[in-house]
Amino acid sequence: MIEPAQRAAALREQLHEHAHRYYVLDDPSVPDADYDRLYRELEALEAEHPELIVPDSPTQRVGAQPNSAFEPVRHRLPMLSLANAFSEQEVRDFDRRARERAGEDALVYVVEPKMDGLAVSLTYERGLLVKAATRGDGRTGEDVTANVRTIRQVPLRLSGDVPELVEIRGEIYLPLAGFHEMNRRLEADGAKTFVNPRNAAAGALRQLDPAVTARRPLEIVCYAVGHLEAGSLPTTHMELLELIAAWGLPVSSLNQRVDSIDDCLRQYAELQAAREELPFEIDGVVYKVDDLAIRETLGQVARAPRWAIAHKFPAEEVSTRLLDVEFQVGRTGALTPVARLDPVFVGGVTVSNATLHNMDEIERKDVRIGDRVVVRRAGDVIPEVVRVLIDERPDDVQRVEQPAACPVCGSDVVRAEGEAIARCSGGLVCSAQREGALRHFVSRRAMDVDGMGDKLIEQLVASGRVQSPADLYTLTQDELASLERMGEKSAANLVAALERSKQTELGRLIYAIGIREVGEVTAQSLANAFGDLPALIDADEEALLAVPDVGPIVARHVRSFFEQEQNLGVLESLRELGVRWPKIEVVESPAEQALSGKTFVLTGSLETMTRDDAKARIQASGGKVTGSVSRKTDYVVAGADPGSKLAKAEALGIEVLDEAGLRALLGDAD
Numbered sequence: 049m050i051e052p053a054q055r056a057a058a059l060r061e062q063l064h065e066h067a068h069r070y071y072v073l074d075d076p077s078v079p080d081a082d083y084d085r086l087y088r089e090l091e092a093l094e095a096e097h098p099e100l101i102v103p104d105s106p107t108q109r110v111g112a113q114p115n116s117a118f119e120p121v122r123h124r125l126p127m128l129s130l131a132n133a134f135s136e137q138e139v140r141d142f143d144r145r146a147r148e149r150a151g152e153d154a155l156v157y158v159v160e161p162k163m164d165g166l167a168v169s170l171t172y173e174r175g176l177l178v179k180a181a182t183r184g185d186g187r188t189g190e191d192v193t194a195n196v197r198t199i200r201q202v203p204l205r206l207s208g209d210v211p212e213l214v215e216i217r218g219e220i221y222l223p224l225a226g227f228h229e230m231n232r233r234l235e236a237d238g239a240k241t242f243v244n245p246r247n248a249a250a251g252a253l254r255q256l257d258p259a260v261t262a263r264r265p266l267e268i269v270c271y272a273v274g275h276l277e278a279g280s281l282p283t284t285h286m287e288l289l290e291l292i293a294a295w296g297l298p299v300s301s302l303n304q305r306v307d308s309i310d311d312c313l314r315q316y317a318e319l320q321a322a323r324e325e326l327p328f329e330i331d332g333v334v335y336k337v338d339d340l341a342i343r344e345t346l347g348q349v350a351r352a353p354r355w356a357i358a359h360k361f362p363a364e365e366v367s368t369r370l371l372d373v374e375f376q377v378g379r380t381g382a383l384t385p386v387a388r389l390d391p392v393f394v395g396g397v398t399v400s401n402a403t404l405h406n407m408d409e410i411e412r413k414d415v416r417i418g419d420r421v422v423v424r425r426a427g428d429v430i431p432e433v434v435r436v437l438i439d440e441r442p443d444d445v446q447r448v449e450q451p452a453a454c455p456v457c458g459s460d461v462v463r464a465e466g467e468a469i470a471r472c473s474g475g476l477v478c479s480a481q482r483e484g485a486l487r488h489f490v491s492r493r494a495m496d497v498d499g500m501g502d503k504l505i506e507q508l509v510a511s512g513r514v515q516s517p518a519d520l521y522t523l524t525q526d527e528l529a530s531l532e533r534m535g536e537k538s539a540a541n542l543v544a545a546l547e548r549s550k551q552t553e554l555g556r557l558i559y560a561i562g563i564r565e566v567g568e569v570t571a572q573s574l575a576n577a578f579g580d581l582p583a584l585i586d587a588d589e590e591a592l593l594a595v596p597d598v599g600p601i602v603a604r605h606v607r608s609f610f611e612q613e614q615n616l617g618v619l620e621s622l623r624e625l626g627v628r629w630p631k632i633e634v635v636e637s638p639a640e641q642a643l644s645g646k647t648f649v650l651t652g653s654l655e656t657m658t659r660d661d662a663k664a665r666i667q668a669s670g671g672k673v674t675g676s677v678s679r680k681t682d683y684v685v686a687g688a689d690p691g692s693k694l695a696k697a698e699a700l701g702i703e704v705l706d707e708a709g710l711r712a713l714l715g716d717a718d
């Protein structure tokens with residue numbers, strides 16, 4: 049067993065090293081979550097053994113050493129930090145303590161996004177910007193006035209009625225687009241890239257040459273007033289934010305005042321859902337007591353106020369050990385290297401597999417078996433290995449070799465010239481490809497066969513009973529009932545689900561048959577353009593290229609799909625077995641349709657039509673309907689009880705329509 053004293057010393061040393069790289073060099077080597085974990089461990093150890101606390105323990109200091117390259121600035125009021133909550137329980141405890149102390153039954157809060165950038169203090173004298181400083185250790189920061197002056201969003205002069213002297217606090221950050229652009233350029237120059245937007249922002253802000261800062265698209269959001277002379281403040285935080293905005297400083301449009309801690313938690317969930325679509329990074333939300341007088345009563349502990357707390361999102365990046373790499377074969381034969389990991393909690397779930405994309409990526413990131421790797425899981429995206437912690441590479445790591453033969457069927461693995469992806473050449477001989485094709489065929493957005501799970505498909509393929517999608521429609525209830533894990537009831541349900549799926553739509557069918565590179569949206573475009581299957585089968589490359597969304601690669605895949613007798617045979621069988629779809633009326637020039645080029649997302653329930661009706665009508669007018677809100681979305685149509693999509697739309701400033709609004713666009717008379 050390691051002695052607590054030894055462990056504490058080891059933790060201090062690691063934390064010192066990480067903090068130096070993070071704060072002074074703007075170049076952290078490990079994900080934040082790793083640092084947090086070590087920090088919390090040291091905190092717990094010190095709480096249990098207070099005799100182990102030494103004055104230079106990282107827990108005894110908040111923030112960073114000011115960098116010597118900049119003049120120190122002593123803050124007139126210390127820049128506090130925030131206590132963190134990682135669970136709903138911790139949030140409720142915070143609220144309970146605050147209510148008890150304040151002697152209130154309920155508190156009004158302002159919920160703000162927790163911007164992932166760096167804190168700055170801006171001092172305005174008689175409305176003029178005279179000083180900008182980083183937070184530093186909370187008491188003394190660095191003078192970055194010259195650099196901050198280059199940020200266009202920071203007014204050099206405030207507007208309106210301004211106090212004699214006011215210090216405003218906010219967060220400087222780099223929007224994601226600017227971050228990616230900056231890294232692209234650094235990479236092109238063969239220079240070292242930044243691991244995240246915050247470090248890139250810190251690097252940009254602490255440039256010795258303001259001209260360099262000026263070329264970085266930094267932005268700012270303000271959230272507090274620090275020191276104030278000869279001026280008065282409103283009585284609530286929300287009004288304070290409005291005042292800051294009136295002076296001309298940017299304030300987050302996502303801030304919301306709410307009446308209870310339950311509403312705080314609801315807002316947390318909404319922002320978490322919207323997070324992936326925001327144009328900047330947030331790492332949680334901040335709850336702040338709205339009433340400024342109550343804040344006074346509550347005061348602060350150590351270096352954090354009792355009236356605010358940061359509710360952090362689960363970390364999206366953590367490190368773990370890469371145990372092995374295996375190759376998975378997809379429905380198109382593509383070999384995907386999959387990382388087998390020492391299980392870790394990331395993005396809110398425990399992950400033991402992550403994609404490594406392809407061999408080129410493995411080489412580019414120099415990933416070897418045995419390495420400590422950073423795993424990222426953001427939103428619903430498949431977890432991926434993003435990089436190696438090269439400083440922690442053990443001596444006995446092993447290179448990843450691409451298999452020469454398919455791990456499933458043994459056929460040769462081939463990699464076409466110029467392609468990053470290696471494929472099994474076995475085609476439908478390969479059971480993995482057959483299974484993949486079937487899984488895709490029955491999936492919800494394709495033929496939507498309810499209850500046809502992966503395990504079942506595996507059995508049907510392994511026994512040889514099902515070779516192609518058409519064979520699914522020849523399965524009998526008795527046959528299904530005799531399979532593993534199937535009872536009479538589920539067999540009957542499955543047969544009914546298969547029967548139901550036969551009444552389909554052309555777009556779904558085209559998507560379901562699994563032409564390479566033809567996703568849902570392209571399938572729908574093809575359906576709209578050709579109206580029926582025979583016309584699509586006969587379409588030449590030129591006709592295909594005229595379809596919106598279809599480029600030369602897709603056109604070639606479509607052609608080669610229909611040139612294979614085998615595929616035509618399957619389609620023929622599907623028809624014979626009763627699969628039906630209505631023809632679509634082809635509109636000659638789709639470019640002239642009312643909604644062409646417009647992308648819609650539907651959420652909530654509509655009154656006068658189903659979502660499917662609305663989707664069909666939008667598509668009939670040339671519009672596209674997609675499942676998730678992004679910056680490319682033009683309209684979100686919100687019915688009753690809309691979900692997080694509405695929140696996302698609002699966060700992104702996308703136009704939201706109600707049913708009447710949609711009808712107006714569709715040209716319905718009211």
Ligand code: IVH
Binds near residue numbers: 161183356
């Ligand atoms: S208020 C006394 N509001 O988070 C409260 N901070 O973990 C001081 N941050 O140093 C901070 N977004 O750099 C506040 N909406 C927000 C914030 C925010 C990001 C940062 C800030 C602060 C750190 C504390």
